[in-house]
Amino acid sequence: MNSYNLTDTICSPVTNIYFNAPVAIIRLDGNKSIKIVKKIFFAHSNHSFIDSPRTAVYGSIKYKKNFIDDSLLIYFKKPNSFTGNDIVEINCHGNKIIIEKILEILICLGCRLALPGEFLWRAVQNNKLSISQAEQINETITQENRFFFSKSNNSKNISNIISSDIYKLIIEIKSLIEVNIDFSDQDIDLEYQKLVKLSKLLQEKLNSYILLAEFQIKLKHGLTCMILGNVNAGKSTLFNFLLNTNRSIVTHIPGTTRDIVSDYFFSNDLKIKLLDTPGIRKTKNIIENIGILNTINEINNVDFAIFIVDISNRNSEIENNIFKLLVENNIKYIFLINKIDTLTNIDNIKSSLFIENSFSSYFSHPLCIANISISLKSNLNTNLIVNNIDSFTNNLLIDNPFVYLNNYKLSCLKEISHFSNDLYSSILENQPYEILAEQINIVINQFNIFNNKNLSEEVLSNIFSQFCIGK
Ligand SMILES: Nc1nc2c(ncn2[C@@H]2O[C@H](COP(=O)(O)OP(=O)(O)OP(=O)(O)O)[C@@H](O)[C@H]2O)c(=O)[nH]1
Ligand SMILES: [Mg+2]
Numbered sequence: 447m448n449s450y451n452l453t454d455t456i457c458s459p460v461t462n463i464y465f466n467a468p469v470a471i472i473r474l475d476g477n478k479s480i481k482i483v484k485k486i487f488f489a490h491s492n493h494s495f496i497d498s499p500r501t502a503v504y505g506s507i508k509y510k511k512n513f514i515d516d517s518l519l520i521y522f523k524k525p526n527s528f529t530g531n532d533i534v535e536i537n538c539h540g541n542k543i544i545i546e547k548i549l550e551i552l553i554c555l556g557c558r559l560a561l562p563g564e565f566l567w568r569a570v571q572n573n574k575l576s577i578s579q580a581e582q583i584n585e586t587i588t589q590e591n592r593f594f595f596s597k598s599n600n601s602k603n604i605s606n607i608i609s610s611d612i613y614k615l616i617i618e619i620k621s622l623i624e625v626n627i628d629f630s631d632q633d634i635d636l637e638y639q640k641l642v643k644l645s646k647l648l649q650e651k652l653n654s655y656i657l658l659a660e661f662q663i664k665l666k667h668g669l670t671c672m673i674l675g676n677v678n679a680g681k682s683t684l685f686n687f688l689l690n691t692n693r694s695i696v697t698h699i700p701g702t703t704r705d706i707v708s709d710y711f712f713s714n715d716l717k718i719k720l721l722d723t724p725g726i727r728k729t730k731n732i733i734e735n736i737g738i739l740n741t742i743n744e745i746n747n748v749d750f751a752i753f754i755v756d757i758s759n760r761n762s763e764i765e766n767n768i769f770k771l772l773v774e775n776n777i778k779y780i781f782l783i784n785k786i787d788t789l790t791n792i793d794n795i796k797s798s799l800f801i802e803n804s805f806s807s808y809f810s811h812p813l814c815i816a817n818i819s820i821s822l823k824s825n826l827n828t829n830l831i832v833n834n835i836d837s838f839t840n841n842l843l844i845d846n847p848f849v850y851l852n853n854y855k856l857s858c859l860k861e862i863s864h865f866s867n868d869l870y871s872s873i874l875e876n877q878p879y880e881i882l883a884e885q886i887n888i889v890i891n892q893f894n895i896f897n898n899k900n901l902s903e904e905v906l907s908n909i910f911s912q913f914c915i916g917k
Contacts, residue, residue: 448558448561449561449907450561450564450567450568450907450910452476452531452568452571452572453476453477454476454557454558455474455475455476455477455478455479455482455556455557455558456474456475456476456557456558456559456560456561456564456565457472457473457474457475457549457552457553457557457558457559457560458472458473458549458559458560458564458565459471459472459473459545459549460472460473460535460565461540463542463545465542466540466541466542467540468539468540469537469538469539469540470537470538470539470540470541470544470545471535471536471537471538472535472536472538472545472548472549472552473533473534473535473536473560473565474533474534474535474536474552474557475527475529475531475532475533475560475565475568476531476532476557477531477532478556478557479531479532479533479534480496480521480532480534482552482555482556482557483495483519483534483536484496485555486507486508486509486514486551486552486555487505487506487507487517487519487536488505488506488507488508489503489504489505489519490504490505490506491503491504495519495520495521495534496521498521499521499522499523499526500520500521500522500523500526501520501521502518502519502520502537503518503519503520503521504516504517504518504519505517505519507536507538507548507551509551514538514544514547514548514551515538515539515544515547515548516538516539517536517537517538518536518537519534519535519536519537520534520535520537521533521534521535522534522535525572528565528569528574529565529568529569529572529574530568530569530571530572530573530574531568531572536548561910561911562910562911562912562913563580563584563909563910563911563912563913564910566580566583566584566910566913567580567907567910570910576898577898577909578605578898580910580913581852581854581855581909584852584913585852589666590666590667590668590717591665591666591667591668591715591716591717592712592715592716592717593665593714593715593716593717593843594666594850605851605855605896605897608655608849608851608859609893609896609897611651612648612651612652612655612862612893613893615644615647615648615651616648616886616889616890616893618644619641619644619645619648619869619886620883620886620887620890622637622640622641622644623641623879623882623883623886624883625637626641626879627879627880627883638873641873641882642873642874645866645869645870645873646870648866648870649863649866649867649870652859652862652863652866653863655849655859656856656859656860656863658846658847658849659849659850659851659855659856659859660856661846662846662849662850662851663850663851663852663853663856664749665716665842665846666850667717668710668716668717668718668719669716669717669718669719669749669750669839669842670718670719670721670747670748670749671718671719671720671721671748671749671750671751671752671835672721672723672741672744672745672748672751672752672777673685673720673721673722673723673751673752673754674723674726674741674751674752674753674754674768674771674772674779675725675726675753675754675755675756675768676725676726676727676755676756676759676761676764676765676768677700677701677702677724677725677727678698678700678702678725678756678759679725679754679755679756679784680754680756680784680785680822681703681722681723681725681754682694682695682696682702682703682707682722683696683822683823684752684754684782684784684822684831685707685709685720685722687822687828687831688711688720688831688832688835689709689710689711689720691709693707693709694707694722700725701724701725701727701729701731701734703722703723703724703725703737704724704733704734704737705724705737705740706721706722706723706724706737706740706741706744707721707722708720708721708722713832713835713836713838713839714836714839714840714843716839716842716843718835718839721744721748723737723741724737724738724741725738725764726738726741726742726764726767726768726771727761727764742771745771745775745777746775748775748777749777750777750778750779750780750815750838751772751777751778751779751780752779752780752782752831753768753769753772753779753780753781753782753808754782754784755781755782755783755784755805756784756785757783757784757785757786757788757789757819758785758788758789759785760804762804765808769807769808769811772813773811773813776813777813778813778814778815778838779813779814779815780814780815780816780817780818780831780834780835780838781805781808781809781814781816781817781818782817782818782819782820782831783805783817783818783819783820784820784821784822785821785822785823786819786820786821786826787821787823787824787826805817815834815838816830816834818830818831818834853912854908854909854912855896858892858895858896859896861892861895861896862889862892862893862896865885865888865889865892866889868885868888869882869885869886869889872885
């Protein structure tokens with residue numbers, strides 16, 4: 447199996463290969479780049495790309511006298527390139543067939559396909575980038591959430607902030623342990639109490655950073671919001687309204703939606719996956735039942751819900767079942783009373799009392815974020831739905847300071863926490879200071895890994911292999 451190395455000449459498309467596009471870029475990196483490209487690139491002018499680094503040279507790609515494509519070539523002479531190696535970038539037409547053909551030829555001529563993250567790995571090996579910078583670049587490429595673009599500029603120092611916060615504590619604990627080994631005539635009890643206090647504090651800090659980072663990773667992938675209600679309540683109408691589309695079918699026939707339909711929208715720049723669902727009711731229809739079952743199973747992945755009822759067609763048994771489902775799964779919800787346009791004036795007067803009485807358990811529950819009477823048909827109070835979703839996401843962002851760590855950094859933080867927990871237990875068990883000293887050193891080793899210090903080749907490859915292909 448191939449592994450990262452600096453000797454092979456590697457190639458890969460560095461632009462999207464999943465759909466045809468006007469232009470694609472194929473990058474070659476390594477000592478044989480020029481030699482290989484010289485065999486297939488024929489400039490249309492007297493310009494030699496080798497003599498003109500960083501200049502686009504126009505020409506044709508040909509192999510065994512067969513014309514493949516017109517292209518622009520740019521040569522980046524080492525060490526003045528992204529990776530520090532000789533790089534040649536072929537700008538060709540972005541048709542998948544052309545890209546594949548050129549890659550096949552490059553491989554025949556001695557290139558190997560780049561592994562995921564290999565260009566970044568080379569840039570780090572050649573001291574063009576630090577590991578943190580490489581991680582930052584990967585984040586920028588893979589980020590799907592607008593929110594993180596506004597924040598990520600400020601996120602560069604997040605791991606520095608965490609590490610300096612934790613480092614102070616670790617060093618204090620280490621020196622306390624060492625002092626007790628060296629001078630056992632200290633005020634043992636006082637020192638011991640201090641050690642308990644500090645190691646508990648370390649544990650607490652680590653746990654709070656872990657929880658925050660886990661939550662932010664979740665935010666990175668977007669929140670999921672499920673619309674729940676009886677058949678015909680207006681779930682699909684609401685789905686289409688929030689997404690400003692006609693994706694979900696709306697009819698007056700109860701049971702129109704049979705399967706979960708999903709699409710995305712943004713609230714405060716956070717990506718929200720919205721799920722339209724079949725009405726949760728007892729039915730003999732096999733297909734509808736499967737959809738209902740899928741909805742119930744999917745509820746574990748939901749971050750908040752919109753619970754919608756039809757004021758013109760109540761069914762308290764079904765409404766109660768949905769309410770129970772939300773409460774059992776601890777899911778916050780916005781409660782909507784739809785179709786208030788169907789109420790006559792007299793009904794209207796009665797309805798406020800009626801609504802108050804019959805829905806009070808749904809409104810007053812702590813999981814209820816807001817309750818709104820609306821008409822999706824007459825566009826009544828519909829702006830309040832959007833406002834409430836926005837204030838919900840806004841509160842989430844305010845309540846959770848931005849501590850974005852990628853999955854790898856998070857797993858390092860968990861390792862530090864795991865070993866510092868061992869240390870804390872040993873301290874409580876009154877283990878000898880010599881053992882505590884060994885344990886704090888293990889914590890420090892893990893801490894160095896978190897800070898990208900003293901990384902083994904294996905750990906390093908592991909970081910980069912999670913990056914995307916072509917980077
Ligand atoms: N009068 C009135 N009708 C509405 C309102 N909102 C939706 N409807 C109508 O109610 C019917 C059902 O709407 P849908 O959005 O398909 O309801 P649903 O909850 O998705 O229904 P199922 O997919 O069958 O579970 C359609 O005829 C809509 O036009 C409203 O505010 N007022
Ligand atoms: Mg529907």
